[in-house]
Amino acid sequence: MNEDGVRKQKETVVIFDTTLRDGEQSPGATLNVDEKVEIARQLSRLGVDICEAGFPIASPGDFEAVRRIAEEVGSLTEGRKSGQPMVIAGLARANKQDIKRAYEAVRVAPRHRIHTFLATSDIHLKHKLKMDREECIEQVIESVEYAKAFCDDIEFSPEDAGRSDPEFLVQVLEQAIKAGATTLNIPDTVGYTTPEEFGWLIKYLIDNTPGAETVIWSTHCHNDLGLATANTLAGVQAGARQVEVTLNGIGERAGNTSLEEVVMAIETRPQKFDVKTNIDTTQITRTSHMVATYTGMVVQANKAIVGANAFAHEAGIHQDGMLKNQQTYEIMRPETVGLHASRLVMGKHSGSHAFRVRLEEMGYDNLSSEEINLAFKRFKRLADKKKVVTDADIEAIIADEIYQPPEIWKLKKIQVSCGDHSIPTASVHMIGPDGKDYRDAALGTGPVDAAYEAINRIVGVKNRLTEFNINAVTEGLDAVAEATIRIQPYNGESQYAFNPQTNQPVARTFSGHGASTDIVVASARAYLSALNKMLAARVVESSTVEMVAG
Ligand code: KIV
Ligand code: ZN
Numbered sequence: 001m002n003e004d005g006v007r008k009q010k011e012t013v014v015i016f017d018t019t020l021r022d023g024e025q026s027p028g029a030t031l032n033v034d035e036k037v038e039i040a041r042q043l044s045r046l047g048v049d050i051c052e053a054g055f056p057i058a059s060p061g062d063f064e065a066v067r068r069i070a071e072e073v074g075s076l077t078e079g080r081k082s083g084q085p086m087v088i089a090g091l092a093r094a095n096k097q098d099i100k101r102a103y104e105a106v107r108v109a110p111r112h113r114i115h116t117f118l119a120t121s122d123i124h125l126k127h128k129l130k131m132d133r134e135e136c137i138e139q140v141i142e143s144v145e146y147a148k149a150f151c152d153d154i155e156f157s158p159e160d161a162g163r164s165d166p167e168f169l170v171q172v173l174e175q176a177i178k179a180g181a182t183t184l185n186i187p188d189t190v191g192y193t194t195p196e197e198f199g200w201l202i203k204y205l206i207d208n209t210p211g212a213e214t215v216i217w218s219t220h221c222h223n224d225l226g227l228a229t230a231n232t233l234a235g236v237q238a239g240a241r242q243v244e245v246t247l248n249g250i251g252e253r254a255g256n257t258s259l260e261e262v263v264m265a266i267e268t269r270p271q272k273f274d275v276k277t278n279i280d281t282t283q284i285t286r287t288s289h290m291v292a293t294y295t296g297m298v299v300q301a302n303k304a305i306v307g308a309n310a311f312a313h314e315a316g317i318h319q320d321g322m323l324k325n326q327q328t329y330e331i332m333r334p335e336t337v338g339l340h341a342s343r344l345v346m347g348k349h350s351g352s353h354a355f356r357v358r359l360e361e362m363g364y365d366n367l368s369s370e371e372i373n374l375a376f377k378r379f380k381r382l383a384d385k386k387k388v389v390t391d392a393d394i395e396a397i398i399a400d401e402i403y404q405p406p407e408i409w410k411l412k413k414i415q416v417s418c419g420d421h422s423i424p425t426a427s428v429h430m431i432g433p434d435g436k437d438y439r440d441a442a443l444g445t446g447p448v449d450a451a452y453e454a455i456n457r458i459v460g461v462k463n464r465l466t467e468f469n470i471n472a473v474t475e476g477l478d479a480v481a482e483a484t485i486r487i488q489p490y491n492g493e494s495q496y497a498f499n500p501q502t503n504q505p506v507a508r509t510f511s512g513h514g515a516s517t518d519i520v521v522a523s524a525r526a527y528l529s530a531l532n533k534m535l536a537a538r539v540v541e542s543s544t545v546e547m548v549a550g
Contacts, residue, residue: 010276014242016050023246028509029295036065040073046283050087056105057098066105074109082278087111094118094143103150113153120158141179148180155183162188170208177211191224199234206239218242221257228257247291260284260305282338296486296511298469348383386478396473400515405533416447426450448523462490481519483526486511510534
């Protein structure tokens, strides 16, 4: 209410999702182009306002992903509270080559943005950029003006703002506004600040930068001290009206602010945060799961909002309280975030029409007839084994069957023998890139190890398994198991990729996922999916490094 007792409209906080850019920069979160497009579609359903689709100059693959997202997702409005399609943003360093490339990638989206950045902290200026403050200001003006000639919607970020001199920041940001920036994003790049400091910084910049009222102020916090969400919310309380976030908080090092935490804090504590968002919170669980599956970055069980235990009550005293009144131990209803939203619920009598309709209702409205038929066959096989097939099972089928890297090697059959009285043995039958059949067998320490050894004998690519996870998609002994794994190549040409933001080579990890009611089959599919990604990356990598470095 305002002073006259009139109910005040809450202002909207713009949700800028950078899962596909900063999130994908986390070691091992490599996504292929199809996976990125599919995640972007889901971000659109979730209600994200701005999707930072990637860093187009970083590689031809990054460029292609941003371009395809702009083209295929940049016009979608279905189910969106705002009624508007997402703005598609591309990241660019503050130089002409990057900015032009970013524009070329996003331009086909009806609503597009160029996001350009330059570091402003003395430590970055001196050691990384080797420039003084004056040169920094000049480069900001030149870059923002150059970007403005391409499009109206320009975001500028003074990288490492959290450790920059606030008075210098005011000077830089004033010039960025004059040059045409429409959003000013304040990154705590190394996750150094505390909520009090970060809130103070946002307020100081808004209060002191000439022209501040003409732009949107934004937060971009990293989680090195576990303070990213707290800092972001402090920024909102200080006047920021855009927050940069990722699903599950993935991102460089300890990650970025997590979308679900900020959105649910705003939803759950309306008295504390006098703002609203355009997010459809019931899509949170599904989006989180998709991001975890495709990136191979499994969510810790006790993660707020989306962890497996986030709504589980184990202690007897808690269970007793919950039975008497849910509010005793629950501040949000699980349904609000889309947990247990649909237990429906198809079975072996469901026909292809019902299956197709269900897929559409779930948002899979872009599958070809061939893909739907493939998924339907898998569904039928599953329904034969399992009485009820839930939405979660269908999601696992789609992820396993459709959103996989191009199959360089294909798994045809696998058989294992194991137990505590025999040496685990696996035999596999695969189809190679030449279309020929390959068969081999191997021993291992367990059935999965034996399966991997047998696959290795055929594919012959040395790698190191860095992570292996297996989860049941639903409850019960007949549940579909979903395996997520990560591998790294041994020393070789594809061990490194180039991070243009830091100008450093980075270790490369490849993730894979697979689903089946049989855990060995799920694990073998996941392993092959990661191997196929690794092999595909080998082909394009050398051109990537040359282009960025040159
Ligand atoms: O953390 C950071 O500073 C960034 C910028 C590119 C916004 O990711
Ligand atoms: Zn960042």
